Every structure is written in C-alpha cells, then in structure tokens.
Amino acid sequence: MKNALFQPMQLGNLTLKNRIVMPPMTRSRASQPGNAANDMMAEYYAQRASAGLIIAEGTQISAMAQGYAWTPGIYSQEQITGWKKVTDAVHAKGGAIFAQLWHVGRVTHPDNIGGQQPISSSAIKAENVKVFIDNGTDEPGFVDVVEPREMTKQDIKNVVAEYRQAALNAIEAGFDGVELHAANGYLINQFIDSEANNRDDEYGGCIENRLRFLGEVIEAMVDAIGTDRVGVRLAPFTSLNGTVDKAPVETYTAAAILLDYLNVVYMHIAEVDWDDAPDTPSEFKQAIREAYTGTIIYAGRYNTDKAGQALISGVADMVGFGRPFIANPDLPSRIKNDYPLANHEPSTLFGGAEKGLLDYPEYQAI
Template sequence: MLTQTTVKNQNAAVIDGSSSTPTLFTPARLGDLHLPNRIVMAPMSRARSSQPGDIPNALMAEYYAQRATAGLIVSEATQISRQGQGYSFTPGIYRQEQIAGWRLVTDAVHAVGGRIFLQLWHVGRVSHSVFQDGAAPVAPSAIQPRGTQVWIVGDDGVGRMVDCPTPRALSREEIQDVINDFRQGAANAMAAGFDGVEIHGGNGYLIDQFLRTVSNPRTDEYGGSIENRTRFLLQLSAAVADEIGADKVGVRLAPYITFKDMAEPQIAPTILHAAAALDKIGIAYIHLSEADWDDAPTIPEQFRHDLRAVYHGQLIVAGRYDQARAARILEEGLADLVAFGRPFVANPDLPRRLAENLPLAEFDGARLFGGDAGGYTDYPALAD
C-alpha cells in the first residue's frame, strides 16, 4: 500500500534512484503501479456505449487501447446506478453486461501495456426524469441548477440539450444507499479488470453538490458546517477504500469551477478540509480539475501550496495544460502528474508527440459525443 511517507512530496523525491526534478517523461509510481511517464489521459465523456443498456463495447476498447501509452488512463465518467445517469449513452458499471463490456476495454489496454482507472459517477441533480423512470432527479436539496442542461437522445435518434428539472432531496437512508452504490461500483470495476477507480467529486455533480452551500442548505448531519458538507464524500471514499484498498482510489475535485450554478464562497476551506481527511484515509491521489474556458477563474497559487500542505499523496492537475505549463507545475512541485483531455481526442499517440515535439492534430468538436468510429477511433497515430 502507498503510505503517506512514501508519497510525500514525491515530485521531488527519489524515483527509481533518481532525485532529479521530474518532467512529463519521468517514471512515477501510483500505489502498486509503475507509470512510464507522468502524462494522464483525463476522463472525457464520449457517449459511445451500446444501446440499450449503456454497455461498453469493442469500439470503446479500441479507443482506449489506442491511447494506452499514457502513464495512466482515467476512463470516461461511468454511472454507478441508473439513478446516477444524466446524459444519453454514457456507460454504467452496475449490471453484469456492463462489467463484461468494460472487461473488453481493460483487456485491450493491458494487452498493449497500459494502465486504466474507472471514474465512478453520480450526477445528482444534473439529470432528467427520462433517466429516472419519470421521477425527479435526486440531490442534497430540492434546488434546480439554473442554466444547466443535459444531452438526451430522443426516439428519433437526435440528441438535444434539455433543461434540468427541480430535483428532490435525498433522505438519510437514500444517502447510505448511494454510498453502497459507490462501494459496489468499485467492486464491479475491479471485477472488470481495472487497476483502480477515481471517485468523481467535482464539476457540479452529486458529491460536489453536497460540498457547496449554494446547492446544499440541509440542516441535518450532511449540511451546514464544513464537517457536515464533506461527510458524504468522506464516507463514500472510506467505503470505496475499504472495498478495494485505498492505494487503488483517487478522488477528483473541482474547487474553482462555477458552472452548473455552483459558485461557492466557502469552497477553498471546504476542499482543504476534505483533502486533509482524504489524506488520513490514504487514497492514492487527488485529481484537481481546473476550469478550462477562456474567462474561467484561475486557481490561486496559495491554494495550491495549502493543498500540498494538507494532502501528501499524489496530485494530478487537469485543465488546458500544454507542455510548457505542465513542465512548470511539475518543476514547482505543485503537481506529480498532469492530465490532458482534448489533445488526446485527436492524438492517440500524444505522449510521443509531446516527447518528440511533433505537431498536434486538431479534433472535430462536432463529433465528440455519440456516433460511430468517426471522430473517435479514426484519428491516426503518426508514422514512425
């Protein structure tokens, strides 16, 4: 198991006998995994699962295997239950057919020497009654996320953006049910052959909704104080760690992301409290999701240092990083690995292109979600 002593400030620690400052191409360790580089393929929804049933398939296996030279792949967000779904064609991990489908993916990635974690997901209020058997989505509280839409494919096969309705508040008993769904999702991921799991705790989805006062004005033990608002995240993280081992668990957090009606004045102390508690659980990494649109709020430098002070595991950062920016944050010791999202879409051999300063291809944004191999597995690697 990866202990706090082992991982503390690993960005500046000995890696296989070397004490030099790490680069994107320096090997690293993550729990029992040996990573050949520090380039992470970020989780990106692509909506290519087979229907009916949201089942991973051979096309998805090809897609991930093409990108297996990443030090680590984090899969697209994967709902832990039907209740946890908020978009059409996103894959699940709660049925045997889905587990078998994901086994196609993990076998393909491992066959070419890759490593892959499954991202466990519950969208909470970012959903629609079409995914809830006609009922309202669930959330910490019955507050509609203003200006938030989800992508739904109708009976005509056409995808449309639809407003999220007002959710209903989860009861205490239902909160425990969701925690158990995360635990079972982690067990199912291991049965499917994954190397570990990442708990999606950011980007305005259910766990993030519990963390923020703007979406969680509950008056019970899951709302109010920072200790109460972080309780759901910490209970389910402990449950998942107990199920599969803390060294196989990561958590994604997104403190300064404000979309989905999630602007939160208390977010920095909330995330730092959660990070300190996750450090005690002993999870393998925190994945810091940064806003990546043009006028997005930036993460304050002080917050990065404060996070390092309370959390001693590996830190992954993601959010419009290029090679130069990635090199800087590794050199400064404020991250251990850097995740790339959009560049991996059109560049399946991204680590090689970065290492050899080769040109990057542009992706077709119109073909990101849904469809077939077009805009998915048909981006070529560069010839030798």
C-alpha cells in the same frame, strides 16, 4: 522542461511509465440498450494506452445516477463484461486504467432515469443547466434539468452502498483502480458546495458536515478495494452545472486534509478550463500540497511547458491533458518529439459511432 513528464512514478502498486494522464471525458457511445462499454470503446482507449494513466469516462453507478444519454454504467453484469473488453485492450498495450465512478444527482432529466425525479443534497434546481437525452435521432437532444428531491438518510445510505458495489464491479472488470467523481457539479459536489446544499442535518451547514457524504463514500470504497486503488476528483473553483461554494479555498483545503486522512492514492483537481478563465491561485496549490501528502494530478488547459513547470515546482505529480487526447491518440509521443497536435472535431464529441472517436491517426514523421 518536458523531460519531467517522462519520469516513471509509483501510484499505489502500479509503476507508471510517464506522468501524462488521460483524464475522464464523456463520449456517449455505450451500446444500447443497456449502456454497456463495447469493442469501439475498447479500441479508443487502447489507442491511447501510452498515457501513464488513463481515467476512463464517467460511468454511472446505478440507473438513477445517469445524467446524459448513451453513457456507460458499471452496475450490471453486461456492463462489467463490456468494461472487461476495455481494460483487457489497454493492458495488452501496456497501459494502466482507472474507472471513474459517477452519480450526477440533480444534473439529469427524468427521460434519462426511467421517469423518476432526480435526487440531490437539497431540493434546489440547477439553473441554466441542460443535459442531453435520446430523442430518437443520432444527435443529442438538449433539455433543461428539473428540480430534484432532497435525499433522505436512507437514500444516502443506499447511494454509499452503490458506490461500494461499483468499486467492486470495477475491479471485477479489470480496472487498476477507481476515481470518485466529486467534481463538476455532480452529486457529491452538490453536498460539498455551500450554495447547492441547504440541509439542516449532519450533511449540511458547516464544512465538516458538507464533506461528510464525501468521506462516507470514500470509506466504503476503500473498505471494499483498498486505499491504493481509490483516487478522488475535485473541482474547487468551477461553477459547472450550477454548483458554487462561498469559500472554496477553505472548503477544498479541508477536503484535501480529509483525503490525506483517508489515505486515498491520488487527488485529481479539475481546474476551470474555458479560454479566459482565471488561473488557480498558486497559494491555493501550495496549501493543497501541504495538506495532502499523496499523488496530486492537475488537469485543465495544460500545455507541455505549463505541465513541466507544475511537476518541477512540486505542486503536481502528474498532469492531465483532456481534449488533446481526443485528436492525438499518440499524445505522449507528440509531446516527446515536438510533433504538431491535431485539433478535435467538436460535433463528434458526444454520440455517434467511430467517426471522431477512432479515426484520428498517429503522427507520421516524414
């Protein structure tokens, strides 16, 4: 079963050495001030370069796009230079790495965006959602999000342009491509999901309208850097950060058809991953496979057997292993050799320094 994970594959112009993906995971260790990637982050990703593909942590496309303290950006020259350290380190180890381009929309607090009011598809506050701010200590201080303002047509045009420039910046920084973060309740997801979007213009209402912003952003990025370097992440069944869709099967099958039409290089589906969450319906996965002809990545609660089954059945082409990559920098080797997996320390996930980031060892066979 695990042999399926170690077949090489072609992704655009890249030849990947295996089908194991390190998905994006926020670690909040960018250098301050400036939110730039740094040497510590370069070492972290280089340690994990044995993945077939690394998708780096969400990186905000503008100052307004930031949701949490200490996350990296990709809109200043300092940030581009910082990410170049990361991509150089990963490439030196024979790895491939995409940037994840991120705008959080309403999932933020004025303290993280220079005192401004957040923007979203609609002036709807995300209920029971907290983000963390820099409260002057090394520990993240969690606060409630605030009500956003509805984006104007000009706001939409401006953000589309920011995504386009961020894609160009990512290529300048040495990334092999970019992943558009359209999942987990952030800005693009706030347009897609029916209960987060009450607009009455061409960006709201029917599914076609709610997918319009997604399509415009993809078109801008593809125009800038090419279809073979643009992937998209979606989260059809999650209610993370307060976004819910009334008809997710219908909505996200339509999204898959759109991504196929726009010819993006991959579609990355984040499945719900809390312990007692229901599995994504197999009928939905089959519908997605039929709707989208490119590379499909799934991530969320996968172990070796479940990942192998997904690949052999044909519903997935690659599989992401999130949290296991934190404590197991050599995860592909551990999977291949049936070595035991280490567990990560939750208290060191966000913020801090090398502890919990760089100090997880590779497995030493006795």
